[in-house]
Amino acid sequence: MVGLWQLYVSASGVDPLLVAGPVDVARALAQGFADGRLLDATVLTLQVLLTSMAIGTVVAAVLTTLATWTRLGEDLLALLTSILNPLPSIAVLPLVILWLGLDTQALVVVIANAVVWPIAINVTTGFRTVNPTLVAVGRTLGLRGWRMVRDVLLPAALPHILSGLRTGWAFGWRTIIAAELVFGVAGGGGGLGWFINDARYFLRTPEIFAGLVTIALIGIALDLLFALVERRTVVRWGMAGRA
Structure with a gap:
């Protein structure tokens, strides 16, 4: 894939402002981690996401436990899931910013909301499908x-819990990148999404690709984990069964 990428850049004569080649992207990656800009952006994004995942997992665990214990908890979880799960979390970010301000707290709330419902749905399904004999x-x-x-339980x-965590991670990952692209973090600077958008403003195309490659590599690493x-x-x- 990298070879085809380089072949396209070399043979097509595409404008470097539109598509950067692998060599330029590798150089931007190395420079970004060497000077700390890309490294700091990556660390900040992961910190916010892991904090949000922890909060979302705890909330999902509480809701599913209550749903397992009581009929009221079951009805409450079903109602909240039907209302909030189809709602894109990024859509509520402007409202959360009005409430909490343009800082990491707003991102944590929005991302936690994104991860709660897929985790809760999968855990609830897992509880309901447990062998009655057990x-x-x-x-x-x-x-x-x-x-x-x-x-x-x-x-x-x-298996359903791990599936829910994987799905919640994917939801949260997409949400935080989208939020950072638009709003950044802490009002002015921030994570990978902000890094990519900042590079776009100044037409640093290799840095845009470097940010995208970093996102892809983190996704691969988490999938392997x-x-x-x-x-x-x-x-x-x-x-x-073994895949």
């Missing part, structure tokens, strides 16, 4: 409430 055995052993969730629903966790857990435990 639940019956847990009840026979005296497990109730949180102990039932912790010792029976969570391990049995692990999720695959490793799945192999070490659900595949090893016989809960899913």
